[in-house]
Amino acid sequence: MSTDATLANITDAEQGSSLWKDAWHRLRKNKMAVGGLFVLMLMCIAALLTPWLAPYSYEEQNLILGAAPPSAQHWLGTDTLGRDLLTRLLYGGRISLAVGFIATAVALLIGVLYGTVAGYFGGRIDAVMMRLVDILYALPFMIFIILLMVIFGRNILLLFLAIGAVEWLTMARIVRGQVQTLRQQEFVEAAVSLGLSQWTIISRHLIPNTLGPVIVYTTLTIPSVMLFEAFLSFLGLGIQPPQSSWGLLISYGVETMEEYPWLLIFPGLALSITLFALNFLGDGLRDALDPRTSKD
Template sequence: MNTEQIDYLAEAEDGSSLWQDAWLRLKKNRAAVAGGIVLITMVLLALLTPLIAPYGYEAQNLDLGASPPSAAHWLGTDIFGRDLLTQILYGGRISLAVGFIATAVALVIGVTWGAVAGYIGGRVDAAMMRFVDILYALPFMIFIILLMVVFGRNILLLFLAIGAVEWLTMARIMRTQVQALRQQEFVEAAISLGLSPRSIIFKHIVPNAIGPIIVYTTLTIPSVMLLEAFLSFLGLGIQPPQTSWGLLISYGAETMEEYPWLLIFPGLALTVTLFSLNFLGDGLRDALDVRGSKD
């Protein structure tokens, strides 16, 4: 038995909560810790972009044009002479905002739908989940594209459209969790006290299912960001003068043979962020898996 195992057993003997045990397991996962550090760094860079960006967002030098990385422009410039590092920092704000806000929309819809269906059960549950099954069969990429074309390429609509198609899996997960939790003694006690179903669901059951919700969140954000990047690559996502990593990648792909740095650096920013979110999500899933922790 090594030193880490002895320390872990000693802490377990002193008594610890589920969250403390999960935190101890998460800290031992180096990939998840590294992913968390990278994600926090990206978020801080996005929040502080107006203060740390080396150039103004709209600053351009047409005489300079597209130039490779240099001391003046660490990541080079685009065809309009705009600093690429500045563009990536501002693009990160939009890409991360889409990821977090659209995921929040998906969580609100999915958690509410799944919790209500799982708690009520019976015909209501069957009807609600059949509706979810029907939506699963629809080509939602086409649905989002149609929304963008009909209602205009509005960034708020993009948040809602992406979030509205990402809630289905969360609804299924939440329904399963609620079905398992509604038989627990604390739920029966809440019912005996005369609490309303709404109070039982959102004040007692949902907080006890927070683990799967957290894991799903960290795994959904990268898929949402990738979806936004794909839409921007097709010209249906973020539109100028705003920018995002997906839009920068789209521009870079058009000139990759002449100016490869315009594709490499935005692609690298998106890839690193997606990997960090996936590593963190996998680590949280393992840390919050009580059954796995007993092995």
């Protein structure tokens, strides 16, 4: 790269850190990651436009038809009550994706901030903060969620928050461990001696360096949250019929697997494709955010 070109580059890179900009450049070169991102965006668009895209209503039953294999009218077949599977899959996707992303975002936000603060300040602050995490860990969280549901009533938004509120614990522990090691590195001391404020040190020097494990853990959290929702719904604590989610569709599909395999296959495929896309994107992001892995 010639000097002039570099300098031209720099002039648009003045806004904030160039890490994110460089990461975006690197991510775009990673075909798998771009593919994953594309698939996820497609899923999200489909979820947003579901009311217009869905060929039927999600509660529309056709008891005479019953469970029918894929056909021209019902592309993915129907379930035992004669409801169109494609429609239910689309509506289920809305819930599953929303739970997956919102709950994980909640976990990410709380976990990273909490872990960084605990790890950075250390000492007594750390001890108190981490003991709190230990206590919450020890709490049987089924009871915690049932309590929430009982107190606040059944509410999808609350479900997101409740799951997120449980999942952040592990994230906080991971981030705290990372920050503890990072804090002893000289570049953090250098930042202190430059007179940077604590918040600048945390946001510019510590958090970006914890991103590797955080991203990996995030891509693992999203699917586990989706399955967790199915589990709660199964117990009657989450989504109620006739509403549905991928997790629920799969668990019903398992029951009738032998007679009506398509009821398991299609929801299963939807979930698997999402997870694949997530993993590719996650791997790509992790590499893109680490300047050391770039080969150009």
